Amino acid sequence: xxxxxxxxxxxxxxxxxxxxxxxxxxxxxxxxxxxxxxxxxxxxxxxxxxxxxxxxxxxxxxxxxxxxxxxxxxxxxxxxxxxxxxxxxxxxxxxxxxxxxxxxxxxxxxxxxxxxxxxxxxxxxxxxxxxxxxxxxxxxxxxxx
Numbered sequence: 001x002x003x004x005x006x007x008x009x010x011x012x013x014x015x016x017x018x019x020x021x022x023x024x025x026x027x028x029x030x031x032x033x034x035x036x037x038x039x040x041x042x043x044x045x046x047x048x049x050x051x052x053x054x055x056x057x058x059x060x061x062x063x064x065x066x067x068x069x070x071x072x073x074x075x076x077x078x079x080x081x082x083x084x085x086x087x088x089x090x091x092x093x094x095x096x097x098x099x100x101x102x103x104x105x106x107x108x109x110x111x112x113x114x115x116x117x118x119x120x121x122x123x124x125x126x127x128x129x130x131x132x133x134x135x136x137x138x139x140x141x142x143x144x145x
Contacts, residue, residue, distance in 0.1 A: 004077055015066060022070040022094060026082055029089045045092070045104055045144035052101035052145045056125035060100050067094045068129050085120040087130040092122055100124060103145045105131075107138030 008016060032041050042048075056064070071091050075082050082090070088104050095102045102124040111117050119138040121131025128135065 015070070018066060018070045018094070019073050021097075022067075022074045022090060023078060025093050026071075026074050026078075026086060026090045027080075029086045029093070030080065030082065033083075033085060033089070042144075045089070047145050048142060050103075050145040051143065052103045052124065054126050056100075056127075060125070061127075063098050063100060064095070064124050064127060064129065067091060067098075070094070071130060083120075084131045084134075085118075088120040088122040091124075091129045095124060095129075101145060102129065103143050105135070105140045106142045107135065107140045109138045 008019070011019065068091070071082075071087055071094075074090070075087065085106075092102050092104050102122055104120060104122050107119050107121070108116055109119070119131060119134055121135045122129040
């Protein structure tokens, strides 16, 4: 536990603040998605079937790297585990706070028992921010910008 505190203190002020904000947004997204049906918060996801641009500025790319790190830290250092949708939704909200457009994808596939399973990932520019590891297994059925 002490090692984690020391690592947190060694972060620069912006990254500490971003980590705490990511924790708060993650909890909010987790609660919202577990309590309410998607129609209650769908407008927060953005406009459906519209993609964000693939080109980013150098400043935007630097912000994206820090936000991706914050999302990974939240997942690694907090007692709760985020779902792929919560990670993507949290990252989308954090990116929108710094005026960076992103696209949240929802995909489906069938598991070995022929049951439908879902996955969410977030793309910003030409980079996949969350959900990269498994996205190739899923067919996108909806996306929001």
